[in-house]
Amino acid sequence: MTDYSTSMRTDRCGDLRIDDVGRQVTLCGWVDRRREHGEHLAFVDLRDRSGVIQVVVDGAHDLRSEYVLQVTGDVRERPDESANDNLATGAVEVEATEVVVLATAEPPPFPLDERTEVDEVLRLRHRYVDLRRPRMQRNLEVRARVTAAIRGAMEEQGFVEVETPMLVASTPEGARDFVVPSRKEPGSFYALPQSPQIFKQLTMMGGVDRYYQIARCLRDEDLRADRQFEFMQLDVEASFVTGEDVRTFVAHAVGAAAEAVTGDHPGEIRSMSWREAMDRFGSDKPDVRFGLELVDATEIFADTGFRAFQTPCVKGIRVPDGADISRNRLDELTGECKRWGAKGLVWMRLTEDGLNSPVAKFLSDDEQAGLVAKFEARVGDLLLLVADEWSTACHVCGLLRLELGRPPITEGGRHFVWVTDFPLFEGFDEAGNPIPAHHPFTMPHEEDLGMLGGDDQLAIRSLAYDLVLNGWELGSGSVRIHRREVQEQVLAALGISPDEARARFGFLLDAFRYGSPPHAGFAVGLDRLTAVLAGEENIREVIAFPKTQSGADPLTGAPTPIDDRHLAELGLGVLPPPG
């Protein structure tokens, strides 16, 4: 047990129990709530990080909300019938003999109770007040426990934590860089790291063998519920390993983190190929907590006369007992599907009299019967169908599935999934060159090496893998290419000439020449992991001082202009706003 006593206090408020009865204690904390009963009796709930204790004081004290107090008094059992079972400390109370007001306080800008959902900007502007709330205290603790457990697990597995620089060279790949002007070399810039990717691979060449880092990463892209400019990663790389070895290391670490927070070890993590994830869940980050899995109906319409279904793929989902979903709602869903990229949405209600749908008349009896059989549909069910290219049909059905069935993050348990065998390329650029799905150093599947440069390059599988938790992409990794001829083959397939390659990744390619061990790695987004484990839908709730969606910090006012002298020293000028 940690000893929390200091020169100013003997105990923490929330720690007092029936065993402490008879002790004289000194406590420090904030006035959470007070209940006055006239001149001679008042109850003050005193709050610190550990919780709340009822203090009995003389009513003459002027103790307002959020005053900071030091209270000395005797712990005693509460009188008959007045124990509070809703409070961990509810069996006892402290009868104050001395109350020192350490600081007075204005009324807080918003209520600190758990019942009110306060405007987030207001919370962020007064984050120091917001952080006093039990929810935030808990989230900060969850976060600290996650990182501590992960550090422990990585150390246990023999990994060495190596720090990498924050001021790095800008590279054209990937996300937009945050950039720092160089004073010594005006006109030149450092970039803040999007990830330690290149450095961690260099540690492999440096013989580190098992590298990890709890690393801050920065990307200047638009913010979302699961994305901030700055975020933390567990960054991992190891030599003389397969992808499976890496997944075992990472599973250990996230398992330890989950156990540290919830008390339960999540157990073995299931694996699923990317193809299967797309086919069954319409997403590369499948949320397997609920059903509504995608059904492939392409075969049924192989020779259909219904023009809308004369597509490479027809996919759908069966909504059990969904037939009572209103026409209005169905129109809404159709609109969403169009926004997501589909040409439309076909809905069918299965009634006693068969399929009820605006398009039923275009479908043959065989097709209708085939649908009912394939979806195992029952009277009262609703079928939703999207016909398109395979990827679009999967994508749209996947979003539809989430829209209709996704439970709150606190429900349905925690389900980690490895998604493996990602495609090496995810499409083609304007010049007709394939675009790497992960990065250009990702090792292709050995069996698919022969397809490089061929006609069906999108079918090439890579040794890249993602870790998914309840539909959140927690992280990704891959086996890296360490053989020169393979790297040359891939760069050639990407349409990158040797000269261009040297210009863009020269120092890494150089490093490959001096003896590169086979290596593979991974990175886990710690903010996301923490959010899911804390039961929060938004990573801002597990970050002490986050930014708003527009990238501003309501507390400090960042970003702010800087003065002209400062700019001049850096050799910078600011353009007038456009328009």
Next chain:
RNA sequence: GGUCCUGUGGUGCAGUUUGGAGUGCACGCCGGCCUGUCAAGCCGGAGGUCGCGGGUUCAAAUCCCGUCAGGACCGCCA
């Protein structure tokens, strides 16, 4: 860059559809009463540029246009 939603005393909301006096609810705040409360209770009180600007109208929280801030999402995030 785009789509959608939100903005009303300190806080959370209702009012906006169908224009008619800043109308209402809960919490908080200030004062009074109250010796066992714990979301204490009772009585009284203060507190408003309906985000901002413009327009329509006899009249705008309400309708229209613009703008700012926030949120969810698409694009983007190798």
